[in-house]
Amino acid sequence: MGSTVIHSVLLFDGVSIYSDASVTFDLESGTITSVSTTPTPSTDYPSGAAVIDGKGCTLLPGLIESHMHVHNLHLPPGASEDDILRSPLRCGVTTVCDMHSDPESVTKQRKAVAEELAQAKKSNGTVTMSDLKSSLYGATIAGGWPKPVVLGHNPTEELKALVETWPNVTVETAPDFVKSHKAKGADYIKLMQENCCSLAMPTGAIPVATLELQTAVVNAGHAAGFPVVGHALSVDMTEVVLKAGADGLTHTFVDQPPPQSTIDLYKKNNAFVIPTLTILASLTNELQDWRDQFADLAKQKKLVDDFTVQNMREAMNVKDAAAKLEYAFDTVKRLRQEGIDVVAGTDAVAGLKGSGIGPSLWMELLLYIEKCDMSVTEALHSATALPAKRFGFSDRGIIAKGKRADLVLVKGNVTEKLATLWEGEGIVGVWKQGVKAG
Incomplete structure (x- = not known):
């Protein structure tokens, strides 16, 4: 060679x-x-x-997609999983960061990636799959997020049984949760903080993690050398994640403009944000022309299969009446002005309406430029050197x-x-x- x-x-x-x-x-x-x-x-x-x-x-x-999911839970029965790691590589995405999947799916995909690479080197062949980083399961609680979004489209008995196997993390078990994840090959720890106030569900409709619990998970994660990031879609839930000491948010919020208190917490933690504007636009049912544009592009360039092309066109449309995508744009602008790192990620999942793993990152980066006042090089930085730095991927980016x-x-x-x-x-x-x- x-x-x-x-x-x-x-x-x-x-x-x-x-x-x-x-x-x-x-x-x-x-x-x-x-x-x-x-x-x-x-x-x-x-x-x-x-x-x-x-x-x-x-x-x-190689581009880094800092928020996706490698599981197949949103795919209809019998749908192909072949493109989950192949479509991003076609788009120049050499690393994807899974933000909540079962360890079995992650292990299966990582094995396939490693075997393909070894065979390609042995035979002077080619590769087709992106590298995979993962949180494994997020620090879920009994009945909490993301149970509603996973069960919402197809609550089969099999799927209900699977969700019941998710972690039920408590203050007392937080250290064991982190220890187990480290042994299983997690790259970072993911918190789940959701009270549904930005969604078309009653606020508090599901159990919500406490600040005490999230602080326990963050402390255990940091003690084990992990970056810790957290899901939140509203200001109040974002502030819980930041008060717990997390290193970053895996979404920005859509329920209101950014208050100074939230900005101050970001600065206190030196935290970063992964905006996921692409999936937030699907959540609020906005930017249909953008979804159509990138679905057309994905079809034309044969980046994804026909099912995913149609899936990219659709919207989840599950927002609370007060939620607006404009709040997310304003927040990214404000965070940038305050020196907060913006790391590129989409929350793309196979089968999740409004997303296609790979093409969605292109859309995400263009949104940063056209809606959030980023320069092109700043957007590229958010998908290369910056995520590598913030997640501690010292070998790439x-x-x-x-x-x-x-x-x-x-x-x-x-x-x-x-x-x-x-x-x-x-x-x-x-x-x-x-x-x-x-």
Whole structure:
């Protein structure tokens, strides 16, 4: 196995932009062996290296989708699960972060990813699946979130029985919950904080975790070396997660504009937010034209199957009457102004209305630019170096010597126009740990 050189390319390394750069990576180790931000003579290329002329293209780190779910609970019986990790890789997403799935599903998918990569290296073949990070199960409580959303569409006896096996975390069992997750290979801990006040359900319709419980889980998570993030869709629930000491929120809220108290808590914790504007738009039944646009795009480029194309067009439409997507836009703008990190994620799930794993991240990033005043490079940063930093994924997210060779080559200048990712030739090459995606 040899090296590959991409030369004369516009490089966005996850933070900064360089013109006429060269990047060399090694197939056997799966890592980047050199980065030059000035023209490199061909005599300096490794002997026998495969050489790619990157002129007219942009080279990016593999994108990171920081909020999705790898389970199949929203799919109808018999529906294919093949695209859960394949459709994101087609979109340049080399890492996905699952935010609540059963350990069996995660283990099954991780095994498939590892076996595929090993076989590709052995046979000089290609890969088709994104890398998978996971919280495993979130710190659920008896009868609490996300039970209503999972049981809402198809409450079969089998599904009810499965939900009953979810953790029932208490203050006393929080340390054991975290210890068990660490032993099973979790990458971070996920809290669930939901009272339904932003949803088309009566406020308090389900049991709600207490501040005491969430603090116990956060403390146990931090003691074990985990980042801890939390679900919340309203201001009051967001503040509970932040008062518990969490490192980030896996949604922003839609029930009201951002109050100063919430901003202050974000700043106190140095917490980050994963806005998930794509799924919030489905929740509030707004931005139908955006859903149609990206569904059309996904169909045209054959990124997902026909079921998912139709699924991307539909909306959950489960909001409380007062909830507005505009509040989410305003909150992201305000958090940015206050120096709070915004990390890209969509809450995409196979079968969840309004989402398609992979194309939804493109929509999410464009929403940051067009609705939240981000620059293109800031949006790209939110899906590369920033999530890697905030989740502690020290081996990826940036193009630098010694990092994983998770790379995306795009025809044109993505740093000036995000739509270059999908317009025209779009993505012309993806590598995961130095192995070409096929």
